Amino acid sequence: MDHDPELELRQSDVMDPARAQAMQVTLGSEPKLQAGDALxxxxxxxxxxxxxxPEGLGRDGHPKVGGVIPDMGLPRRMWAGGRLAFHAPLRLGAQAERVTVCENVVRKEGRTGPLAFVTLRHEIWQGGTLCVxxxxxxxxxxxxDLGAPRPVPPLAAVDEEDAVERSFDATLLFRYSALTFNGHRIHYDxxxxxxxxxxxGLVVHGPLLAQxxxxxxxxxxxxxxxxxFRATSPLMHHEVGTFCRKGRALWVRGPDGRLCMEAEA
Incomplete structure (x- = not known):
């Protein structure tokens, strides 16, 4: 599908320690981060x-497509996964810049209808250094099609070395949405x-699982x-997820044994 690879979005922001502390509290940790600390x-x-x-938003609460992300006429958006490289620490209290480009767009026919896969590339710089x-x-x-049978997700492994159970209520999802300025209605409506x-039910944010x-x-x-990381099945707000690790492999297992996310560090 045609898209403009030269179209880029540049944003500057100060790495506010208060916002990072609020995130620590939301995740269940002590708010210890200070200016100068690594993010x-x-x-x-x-x-x-x-x-x-408001007029710049789509029906789902996300900003309307048509800028960096082309409009493909498909209304439902999902964050399917991501790949990150950490080159240098981002420091709290200092300004940083993020440059975003649409790297690839592919449209396919899936079992449930047309799909479009979009890859955004972000680079985050601070003090002239590429950090992320x-x-x-x-x-x-x-x-x-609400009447169609749901696809069967893959089963998760059960041979983990470490495991932590986590639950996500509607308040937690609201706070994470607010901190990331994510208006997607599947997380609160x-x-x-x-x-x-x-x-x-309400969908637990894929990036929150990855976090x-x-x-x-x-x-x-x-x-x-x-x-x-790659999302394979959504986790609902009324479910308990098991976060697992074996070596450098990580995954989230749903209460019925399904694989919700797989990752590698």
Whole structure:
């Protein structure tokens, strides 16, 4: 599909320690981060907001497509996965710049209808140094047939070395949405999530699952150089997820044994 590879979005932001502390509290940790400290992996999701007025939003609460992301006529958006490289620490209290380009767009026919795969490339710079490279994989698709049988997700492994159970209520999802300025209604508007997008409840943010996996990997393996993750099945707000690690492999297992996310550090 045609897209403009030269179209880029540049955003500047100060790595506010208060926002990072609020994220620590939201994740269940002590708010200890201060100016000058290194930003934990993936906490850059808290910055570089792209606020739009109400008329600039789509029905799902996301900004309307048509800029860096082309309009493909498909209403449902999902964050399918990502790949990150951590080159140098981002320091709290200092300004940083993020440069975003649409690296690739592919449209395909899937079992449930047309799909469009979009890859955004982000580079985050601070003080003239490239600190983080990120590729963000998005999927756009048609509205679901609510009467059709649901696809069967893969089963998760059960041979983990470490495991932590985590639950996600509606308040936690709201706070994470607020901190990341994510207006996607599937995370806080249950009637919309069920009736329009066909979910069984509120959807736990894929990046929130990945955030916990990254912190789990960092605690076990030390500072991360690279991390990749791929979402395979949504986790609902009323479910308990088990966060697992075996060596450098990580995953999230749903309460029924399904694989919700897989990752590698």
């Amino acid at each position: 934990p992996p993936f906490f850059h999701q808290l910055y570089f907001w792209s606020p739009e007025p 490279s990120e590729r963000q994989d998005l999927v756009y698709r048609e509205d679901p 249950q009637p919309y999530a069920r009736a329009v997008e066909g979910y069984e 916990h996996l990254m912190l789990m990997a960092e605690a076990a393996l030390g500072s991360l150089e690279r991390f990749r």
